[in-house]
Amino acid sequence: MINVAIVGATGVVGEMFLKVLEEKKLNIDNYVLFASKKSKGKKIKFMNKEYIVEELTENSFDNNRFNYALFSAGASTAEKYAKIAAKNGCIVIDNSSCFRMDKSVPLVVPQVNMEDAYDNFNIIANPNCSTIQAVLPLKVLDDKYKLKRVIYSTYQAVSGAGKKGIDDLLNNTTTKFDYPILNNCLPQIDVFLDNGYTKEETKMIEETRKILKKPKLPITATCVRVPVLNCHCESINVELEYDFKIDDIKTLLNNSNGIIVLDDPKRNIYPINTFVSGNDEVYVGRIRRDFSVENGINFWCVADNLRKGAATNAIEILENLINTKK
Numbered sequence: 001m002i003n004v005a006i007v008g009a010t011g012v013v014g015e016m017f018l019k020v021l022e023e024k025k026l027n028i029d030n031y032v033l034f035a036s037k038k039s040k041g042k043k044i045k046f047m048n049k050e051y052i053v054e055e056l057t058e059n060s061f062d063n064n065r066f067n068y069a070l071f072s073a074g075a076s077t078a079e080k081y082a083k084i085a086a087k088n089g090c091i092v093i094d095n096s097s098c099f100r101m102d103k104s105v106p107l108v109v110p111q112v113n114m115e116d117a118y119d120n121f122n123i124i125a126n127p128n129c130s131t132i133q134a135v136l137p138l139k140v141l142d143d144k145y146k147l148k149r150v151i152y153s154t155y156q157a158v159s160g161a162g163k164k165g166i167d168d169l170l171n172n173t174t175t176k177f178d179y180p181i182l183n184n185c186l187p188q189i190d191v192f193l194d195n196g197y198t199k200e201e202t203k204m205i206e207e208t209r210k211i212l213k214k215p216k217l218p219i220t221a222t223c224v225r226v227p228v229l230n231c232h233c234e235s236i237n238v239e240l241e242y243d244f245k246i247d248d249i250k251t252l253l254n255n256s257n258g259i260i261v262l263d264d265p266k267r268n269i270y271p272i273n274t275f276v277s278g279n280d281e282v283y284v285g286r287i288r289r290d291f292s293v294e295n296g297i298n299f300w301c302v303a304d305n306l307r308k309g310a311a312t313n314a315i316e317i318l319e320n321l322i323n324t325k326k
């Protein structure tokens with residue numbers, strides 16, 4: 001019997017967990033949906049059944065009730081309850097930033113480093129949404145041409161900031177963001193650190209290094225919230241150690257698991273948000289040489305932040321764990 005807890009089931013990512021689980025039909029026997037006290041008793045239709053949301057409490061994981069838990073309820077909830085779950089024999093896959101940089105916690109994107117997931121103390125971290133989509137193409141480039149330096153510039157959707165972020169765009173309010181997101185691009189995601197970078201930028205830099213196992217890779221990032229509902233876009237500039245042919249890079253990326261190349265400038269074809277939304281792959285386009293440096297390349301990378309950037313990635317980890325247990 002495989003029993004799975006879904007923590008944060010009423011949130012934007014939680015709802016996507018349910019959608020992706022319905023699509024994937026994993027070999028799971030029972031689900032229990034958890035959220036905060038506020039949502040206790042709420043009815044949610046899932047897998048053709050009506051589920052009643054339970055309040056997450058310290059006793060929710062008693063008696064080794066669950067084999068696995070998918071958490072998407074923020075860092076403070078994870079800090080407290082993921083540890084309780086882990087102590088009760090449950091393997092937690094957590095979407096928050098709480099454990100990502102903990103040396104004893106694997107930070108996993110299945111297409112890049114699934115092997116790391118098996119070496120866990122019952123907690124596995126799902127990376128930041130903007131990091132997940134970037135490391136797929138970066139890993140492919142690194143394996144063949146070796147990364148020398150990476151520059152990230154992101155254009156991130158409001159759904160990445162949860163329900164309040166979406167509401168701010170739709171209702172022109174400032175509940176989540178400091179300024180109206182409608183008609184503005186905000187060069188701030190998460191709080192500022194003393195060095196002038198935001199926490200989001202720092203997450204991208206540190207998480208990329210951890211996942212690719214390149215602790216000293218020079219990386220810089222500018223993360224921007226833009227007034228679009230869904231899908232994060234990233235302009236990624238990379239310097240490589242070895243020379244390349246641009247067509248070889250296009251073929252290599254397109255043949256890689258989880259990546260789709262959409263790149264035909266003659267026909268104005270490149271990945272855009274509304275096309276990519278609802279898909280699980282990372283889309284790459286505008287692949288071109290950066291003539292300002294030796295072995296430089298620019299590309300545009302788009303993915304559904306709620307799917308590959310959050311729910312799908314976590315569920316792919318779960319799927320791999322379940323399949324290898326058999």
Ligand SMILES: NC(=O)c1ccc[n+]([C@@H]2O[C@H](COP(=O)([O-])OP(=O)(O)OC[C@H]3O[C@@H](n4cnc5c(N)ncnc54)[C@H](OP(=O)(O)O)[C@@H]3O)[C@@H](O)[C@H]2O)c1
Pocket residue numbers: 007008009010011012013014034035036037038039040056072073074075077095096097127128129159160161162163164305306309310
């Ligand atoms: N949105 C994205 O693209 C994205 C991508 C990657 C990672 N994440 C991460 O995923 C997490 C959730 O994000 P979201 O965008 O889904 O946020 P959200 O829409 O605000 O949802 C938050 C969820 O957490 C639940 N929750 C809050 N406090 C809780 C508590 N004390 N006990 C139990 N449940 C609690 C909420 O339940 P109630 O409804 O009862 O309040 C809700 O289900 C965050 O850590 C976020 O950083 C988000």
